Amino acid sequence: MVEIVFLIPFFTGIVAFFLPKTAGRMLLVLTGAVHLLLSILLWITRPAALFNAYFAVTPEGLLSLLVISLLFFLISIYTTGYLEKADIRSEHVFTGSMLLFLSTMTMVTLSDHIMVMWIAIEATTLASAPLIYTHRSAASLEATWKYVLICSVGIALALLGSVLITVSMDVGGVDVPVAFSALTGVAERLDPFWLKTGFVFILVGYGTKMGLAPMHTWLPDAHSEAPSPASALLSGVLLNCAYLGIFKTNKIMHAAGLADFSGTILIVFGLASILAAATYILKQTEYKRLLAYSSIENMGIIAFGTGIGGLGAYGAVLCLIHHSLIKSSLFLSSGNLLLGYGNRLIEGTGRMAKLMPRTFVAFFGGFAAISGFPPFGIFIGELFIIIGAFKAGSYVAIGLFLLSICVIFAGFAGHVMKISYGDGDATIQMEEKPAMVWPQYALLLTSLLLCFWMPDTFYQTIMHAVNSIGGGF
Amino acid sequence: MIHPVDTLLTLVLLSVLFSFGSSRLPALIKTVAFQGIVVSIVPFFIGHDMTAGGVAFTVVTLLIRGIIIPLLIYLAIKKVAIRREVEPIVGYHASLLGGLVLIVAAIFVSPKFNLPLASENALLLPTAITLLVAGMFLLMARRNAIAMVLGYIILENGIYLVGTGFSVRAHHIVEFGILLDVLAGVMIMAVILQNIKQAFDDVDTALLRTLKE
Numbered sequence: 211m212v213e214i215v216f217l218i219p220f221f222t223g224i225v226a227f228f229l230p231k232t233a234g235r236m237l238l239v240l241t242g243a244v245h246l247l248l249s250i251l252l253w254i255t256r257p258a259a260l261f262n263a264y265f266a267v268t269p270e271g272l273l274s275l276l277v278i279s280l281l282f283f284l285i286s287i288y289t290t291g292y293l294e295k296a297d298i299r300s301e302h303v304f305t306g307s308m309l310l311f312l313s314t315m316t317m318v319t320l321s322d323h324i325m326v327m328w329i330a331i332e333a334t335t336l337a338s339a340p341l342i343y344t345h346r347s348a349a350s351l352e353a354t355w356k357y358v359l360i361c362s363v364g365i366a367l368a369l370l371g372s373v374l375i376t377v378s379m380d381v382g383g384v385d386v387p388v389a390f391s392a393l394t395g396v397a398e399r400l401d402p403f404w405l406k407t408g409f410v411f412i413l414v415g416y417g418t419k420m421g422l423a424p425m426h427t428w429l430p431d432a433h434s435e436a437p438s439p440a441s442a443l444l445s446g447v448l449l450n451c452a453y454l455g456i457f458k459t460n461k462i463m464h465a466a467g468l469a470d471f472s473g474t475i476l477i478v479f480g481l482a483s484i485l486a487a488a489t490y491i492l493k494q495t496e497y498k499r500l501l502a503y504s505s506i507e508n509m510g511i512i513a514f515g516t517g518i519g520g521l522g523a524y525g526a527v528l529c530l531i532h533h534s535l536i537k538s539s540l541f542l543s544s545g546n547l548l549l550g551y552g553n554r555l556i557e558g559t560g561r562m563a564k565l566m567p568r569t570f571v572a573f574f575g576g577f578a579a580i581s582g583f584p585p586f587g588i589f590i591g592e593l594f595i596i597i598g599a600f601k602a603g604s605y606v607a608i609g610l611f612l613l614s615i616c617v618i619f620a621g622f623a624g625h626v627m628k629i630s631y632g633d634g635d636a637t638i639q640m641e642e643k644p645a646m647v648w649p650q651y652a653l654l655l656t657s658l659l660l661c662f663w664m665p666d667t668f669y670q671t672i673m674h675a676v677n678s679i680g681g682g683f
Numbered sequence: 684m685i686h687p688v689d690t691l692l693t694l695v696l697l698s699v700l701f702s703f704g705s706s707r708l709p710a711l712i713k714t715v716a717f718q719g720i721v722v723s724i725v726p727f728f729i730g731h732d733m734t735a736g737g738v739a740f741t742v743v744t745l746l747i748r749g750i751i752i753p754l755l756i757y758l759a760i761k762k763v764a765i766r767r768e769v770e771p772i773v774g775y776h777a778s779l780l781g782g783l784v785l786i787v788a789a790i791f792v793s794p795k796f797n798l799p800l801a802s803e804n805a806l807l808l809p810t811a812i813t814l815l816v817a818g819m820f821l822l823m824a825r826r827n828a829i830a831m832v833l834g835y836i837i838l839e840n841g842i843y844l845v846g847t848g849f850s851v852r853a854h855h856i857v858e859f860g861i862l863l864d865v866l867a868g869v870m871i872m873a874v875i876l877q878n879i880k881q882a883f884d885d886v887d888t889a890l891l892r893t894l895k896e
Contacts, residue, residue, distance in 0.1 A: 264857075323857065325857045325858075325860070325861060328861065329861055329863075329864050332868065335868070336868060336871055343875075348883070348893070349893055349894060351875065352891040352894055353894060354875055355875050355888075355891060356891070358871055358875060359831060359872070362835060363838065366835070366838055366839060366842060373842060374845075376846075376849075377849050380849065430894075434894075
């Protein structure tokens with residue numbers, strides 16, 4: 211019974227709303243551990259869903275699910291330490307929302323029905339809105355408002371796109387369940403005009419949630435105003451969930467022989483996001499916004515790679531997994547920075563290498579990994595994307611891609627140097643407890659490990675997922 | 684003979700024009716409530732056979748779209764007693780003229796889509812397009828946060844019309860899930876509205892400009 215994986219966090223989430231203040235912390239870790247176990251069990255047994263019209267276990271879903279599970283477990287350990295230090299007034303709302311958020315994201319990875327997918331993705335927006343408003347400041351209120359309104363409107367367009375795909379079934383005279391798996395099988399008989407229109411709306415809709423430019427405006431606000439464990443979830447896995455919606459629709463497009471059409475649009479949106487990130491990253495003054503723009507860049511890279519296809523699509527999935535691991539580790543470290551310096555501005559930090567050596571190792575390592583230094587996975591992923599793009603002969607796109615990545619690296623490096631070695635008279639108000647640094651190390655080490663040794667079943671699953679959108683060697 | 688659906692849809696089109704011309708929030712909320720009710724009863728008059736479940740679902744839709752959602756927003760503004768103007772970026776006269784042009788354009792382009800069900804109800808597709816664009820327009824052309832939420836609801840009404848009018852295959856349980864999401868979304872927006880009002884003493888979104896780049 212597959213559904214239990216998202217039902218457990220759903221119920222514990224509701225329970226957490228009524229628990230006394232600190233009891234929620236243990237529940238968070240406990241649910242995280244159970245969820246991780248169930249996900250691994252799902253990988254091994256691959257059972258069929260009870261409501262198989264709505265849910266199914268797919269390779270791309272399994273990949274995302276395992277990433278979500280692992281991240282949530284490690285983040286929940288960090289959260290126990292974070293909540294002791296941070297001053298959060300209504301902690302039960304925070305833990306409850308975290309668990310509901312986990313439940314809705316898990317539901318996204320298991321959805322097979324187009325509309326259920328939409329319901330789950332919209333539910334992630336609703337479950338995560340209270341997380342962004344945790345600090346109850348005017349700025350976090352503004353961030354929450356933008357997040358809920360822009361994402362709801364964006365996702366409403368994805369609903370329209372989903373409806374248009376059912377129209378393409380009517381026009382094409384196809385009578386199958388409205389599920390991604392069933393539609394991929396009969397894609398050739400769907401009406402191409404309505405399928406294309408539906409894809410564009412879905413891409414714009416879920417693209418809003420994924421943070422693709424020019425619909426990304428909510429993302430830096432939301433990711434910087436949320437408490438760091440929530441930011442790590444938002445940036446690390448929520449963006450993947452939105453991508454999953456696009457990925458599955460792209461699968462239908464590919465099966466229908468419209469891969470050129472969907473690929474071109476993905477490349478355009480991907481490049482736009484990378485360029486937008488390159489423009490804004492240089493003049494950032496806050497380190498959490500810096501990380502948020504880096505997420506926009508990476509989502510751009512992933513969309514770009516998916517659009518290129520072939521080797522590029524394989525690289526995109528690698529980037530997707532490694533970005534989750536690395537970016538969540540960076541956001542957790544930024545939580546230590548915020549608690550330590552008590553200041554969200556880059557100006558207010560400095561001498562991190564000396565003052566917070568353990569956090570420094572995690573933060574600097576994360577920076578090297580996310581900028582695409584070997585031997586981390588982003589390097590391999592980007593390399594595959596570039597080779598794939600050369601093979602496809604899109605030279606202008608590669609030029610823009612490389613130029614923007616260089617600019618982003620330069621900007622990012624400058625800021626990180628200032629935080630790590632810059633002189634300032636800042637003092638530190640926290641000690642680095644093990645629970646607040648080891649999760650970051652674990653995330654980075656997992657990313658490192660996956661570059662040198664990937665379990666065969668893991669590799670097969672990636673290949674299986676990528677083959678369906680025309681990727682692979 | 685004029686089909687009853689077309690009469691209903693004419694009312695929806697009128698409500699769009701009304702919402703473009705309203706300067707005061709209570710009037711705008713009433714217009715959107717009226718529109719929600721009319722849009723929800725359209726399935727009764729479209730050719731599909733109604734099962735008992737279908738009837739029950741339509742009634743629930745009517746309750747949520749036409750009564751609960753507008754009531755939520757009405758209570759949200761009543762509780763905090765905010766200024767009642769919608770603070771337009773595009774003026775009312777220009778909005779009205781734009782609305783008329785929009786309806787004409789929607790009627791003009793609709794036949795070109797060649798949809799199977801569109802021939803029976805000539806106004807269905809034009810109304811759906813008008814609602815979609817009108818919702819987007821209110822989202823962009825009004826600075827008042829409540830007017831923006833109402834724009835979102837109009838957009839949702841448009842999508843609902845496309846869904847019920849042109850695709851007959853969605854299960855009610857799934858549609859109910861969608862409806863629940865929309866309801867929860869509006870509830871969260873109403874809570875945020877109250878907090879915005881308390882924090883800024885107004886719901887003018889021009890005040891929400893501290894986070895940039």
